[in-house]
Amino acid sequence: MNVLVYLVPIALVLGFGGLLAFLWSLKNGQYDDVEGTAYRILSDEDLPN
Amino acid sequence: MQAAEAVDLSLYVRPAEDGTSRMDLAIDGVDCAACLDDIEGAMKACAGVVSARLNLTTHRLAVVWRQSDIDASGLVAILARAGYRAYPFEQSRVEADEQRRSLWLLKCLAVAGFAAMNVMLLSISVWSGNVGDITPETRDFFHWLSALIALPAAAYAGQPFFRSAIAGVRAGKLNMDFPISLGICLALGMSVVETMLHGLEAYFDSALMLLLFLLCGRYLDQTMRRRTRAAAGNLAALKGEIAHRLSEEGAIVAVPVAALVAGNRILVRPGDRVPADGCILTGSSEIDTSIVTGETMRAKVGPGARVYAGTINFDGALTVEVTAAGEGTLLDDVARLVDKAGEARSRYMRLADRAARVYAPVVHAAAASTLVFWLIAGASVHDAIIIAISVLIITCPCALALAVPAVQVVASGHLFRAGVYLNAADALERLADIDTIVFDKTGTLTLPEPHVSNAAALPQDLLAAGARLAASSRHPLAMAVARIAPDLVPFEDAEEVAGAGVRAMVGGIEMRLGSASFCESDDGTAPSAPDVSLIHLRHGERRARIEIRQNLRPDARETVDRLRAMGYELRILSGDRPEAVLPLAATLGITNARGGLDPAAKIAEIEALRAQGRKVLMVGDGLNDAPALAAAHASLSPITAVDLAQAQADAVFLGERLAPVAQSLDVARQARSLMRQNLGIAVVYNLLAVPLAVVGLVTPLIAAAAMSGSSIVVTLNALRMRGVPRDPASQTPERKSPARLALVTKEHRS
Structure with missing residues (x-):
């Protein structure tokens, strides 16, 4: 069972990383316009011509 | 499209340190993903624009640009050419x-x-x-x-x-x-x-x-x-109300209404809505105060008289000094009554x-x-x-x-799609308690704008030509005539005669639209109903007497019948004269109708109903309704209502129909x-x-x-x-820009 001593903390750190990523995306304004973003992915204007 | 005058929008522009400026615009008519490319494309193609980002959820556009290349109203004009009405807005503190x-x-x-x-x-x-x-x-x-x-x-x-x-x-x-x-x-x-x-x-x-x-x-x-x-914020912004401010040197600058402060002098031209409360300095005119008092008869005003935001100026140009609400004014009374009335509901x-x-x-x-x-x-x-x-x-x-x-959440989403915007969190619960509905007349049961009421009785070709002639005038009655055929191009040689009417040569014969004396066609008979205004039309020897009144909302009778069938008791409390209120009440089959009430009397009526143990829903739009809206158990306002009334209402409904009232009660x-x-x-x-x-x-x-x-x-x-x-x-199509339905007169004809 000693394996738990490091596996569980690793799992927690990964989960915490996910939480931080979400909070970052929130701060970054990625949830300001959930409708528009769905369509923006189809637009090609960011590609070099 | 009417030539848009340049409006000074600097109030909404926020300059940044690097020389760029930022502005937020509410956009009307965004209904699909293609609009995204349209709008952002049009903006980015314009010299000086650094970035433009449209938010499809809120229908708002954030633009960052250099003011040295193009000014704010230039950007609005570009969007107008792309087919979108835009108006800058500032996010309210509540929002x-x-x-x-x-x-x-x-x-x-x-x-x-x-x-x-x-x-x-x-x-x-x-x-x-x-x-x-x-x-x-x-x-x-x-x-x-x-x-x-x-x-x-x-x-x-x-x-x-x-x-x-x-x-x-x-x-x-x-x-x-x-x-x-x-x-x-x-x-x-x-x-x-x-x-x-x-x-x-x-x-x-x-x-x-x-x-x-x-x-x-x-x-x-x-x-x-x-x-x-x-x-709701977008709707308010898209009204795009502008005022004509007089500078110290006497120059006229068009500014957004939000930029006015007490002490400013403004010019109110005939046909304009008065943009702010104030006191008349010079000029005299007739004012339609129906949005304030419910009274459909126009009032004569002169220097020293007070005018209120939302009323319509008819005949003469006025210079008005903007004032804050002072002691003893109607506005002050209303605000005090509202405060007192609101206490009951907070319990x-x-x-x-x-x-x-x-x-x-x-x-x-x-x-x-x-x-x-x-x-x-x-x-x-x-x-x-x-x-x-x-x-x-x-x-x-x-x-x-x-x-x-x-x-x-589910119910308010339901109402949102039907064009009813809830203001208060507990509004649904209170709406469900209602057993008595009190309507205001002017602007609530009737449409807020006047319409031609005897169109069927007039020769159609003459009326159509008259509507085309009316399109050249800014007089509110002429605008009502023009509304019967909104897409007509005005006659090129039309000429407006101040205080009389408008004339043009049509088919080699002069056509006139205006007062009885201007058209030399006064036959002396009284109009068919007391709340009817007359405008005369003459083309050679052909004459028509056009009756204009505030018509009932198109589905008013149907909705009133439906509400009665749902078991509600209906009443009308109006600030208009009883002789204008009673015939309308009879048409709708509402026996309990009273006219000539001031704001305090309306509250008293509502309190009396409450004392009988009734739960009252007040539906109203005027400044005079605001205290009653606050006093009632629940309240609704049409989107055309004055701001103070809208602020008191539990919910605001869009469009010309009355059905949202029945629908809100149903959903509640x-x-x-x-x-x-x-x-x-x-x-x-x-x-x-x-x-x-x-x-x-x-x-x-x-x-x-x-x-x-x-x-x-x-x-x-x-x-x-x-x-x-x-x-x-009774569905109002959500995506089909509800704002457009709510907007007043002029934009319709562009």
Whole structure:
């Protein structure tokens, strides 16, 4: 069972990383316009011509 | 398109340090993804624009550009050429607050979600280990880890509930958040103690799951409210009201109404809406005050007279000094009455709070008696306390707290799509109580703008030519004539004669539209009804007398009949003359109608109805209705109402139809019955769960299953409302720019 001593903390750190990523995306304004973003992915204007 | 005059929009422009400026615009007519490319493309193609980003959720565009290349009104003009009406706006403080709160709730939700999932992972291991071969050391290790995650997470994510509970206790009221907070704190505290004592079970997961469910409900509720608020903000901005400000040197500058301050002098031209409250310095004219007093007869005003925002100037140009509401003015009276009237409503107690008031003492008493019972039965103090606390945890009102918001979210979404925007959170509950409906007449039962009422009786070709001639005039009566055929191109040689009418050569013969003397066609007969205004049309020897009045809303009779069939008692209280009110009431079959009431008299009528034990819904739009709107049990306003009235209304409805009134009541009744069902479900759940807890059979596993089960059932029950078929006739198409319906006159003809 000693394996738990490091596996569980690793799992927690990964989960915490996910939480931080979400909070970052929130701060970054990625949830300001959930409708528009769905369509923006189809637009090609960011590609070099 | 009419030549747009350049408006000084500098009020809305925020310069940045690097020489660029930023402006937010509300955009009308955004209905699909293609608009995204259209609008952003048009902006980016314009020299000087650094970035442009359209938000499809809120229909707002943020532009950053260099003012040296193009000014703000230039950008608006470009959007107009692309086919979108745009107007800059500033986010209201209320909206900014709501946005901040919704972001905060989302953060809490994320933290609670993260913690609940990780703790559940550990808890499930413990639960399965407890029936298997887990070692006590491993179990303690898992419990300590759970505590490490749960305590900080709950301290952060529980804030919305803790704060509201503390505020409630301070105000001497037990709200729903009090039992929630108590349950969470006790669950966490007991779990920490159990962990220290190397106990078998801990309730960390229950506390966090409870938080997660409740935060979901709160967040959805908040999102719906925010969406409504944003849409209402756009509508207000898109009215795009401008004022003509006179500078010190006498130059006329067009500015947004928001830029006016007391002391400014403004020019109000014939046909304009008065943009702000003020006092006339020079000029005299007739003013249509129907939006303020409900009176359809025009009032003569001269220097020294007060004019109010929203009234329409008819004949002469006025110079007005903008003033703040002063002592003794109508506005001041109305504001005071509104304050007084609003007190009654703030005493209204929401369904959920009423439930909490009964619920909290009952469960707390149950927990206490459980403790006593087990102590008497000879259990150890430790065991008795654990069982008592588990009663509190299992009764923690998760389903109860979700019962109302879940319905509210679905119902307000329903109304939003039907063009009814709810202002107040408890509006639905109050709307469901209504048994008497009081209508204002002018602008509520009737359309806010005047229309030609005898079109069928006139020669159609003459009337059509008259409408085309009328398009050249800005006189409100001429504008009403022009409205019968909105797309006509005005005659090129049309000439307006101030104070008389407008004339043009049509087919070699002069055509005139205007006063009786201007058209030399006064036959001396009185108009067919007292609230009718006349405008004369003459083409050679052909003459027509056009009657103009404020027509009933197109579905007024149908809606009134429907409301009567639904069992409501209907009344009319109007500020207009009784002789104008009574015929209209008779047409609608409303026997109880009164006219000539001032704001105080309207309140008195409403108070009298309330004293009879009636729950009154007030539907009104005028400044004179504002106190009555605040005094009534619930209130609705059309979107064309003055700002003060809209601010008092529980909900605002869009469009020319009256059907939203019936629809709101319908949805509110359905919502209330669902809320009651949900509260019933929550009570049944407790009736089943509490005895189990009292006899000490509840483990964390059972608590988790029972809690999520009841929450899901309640939410699913609320979602049943989505399946209700909507009345197809009364739908206002949401995406078809409701703003356009609400806008006044001139833009229609562009």
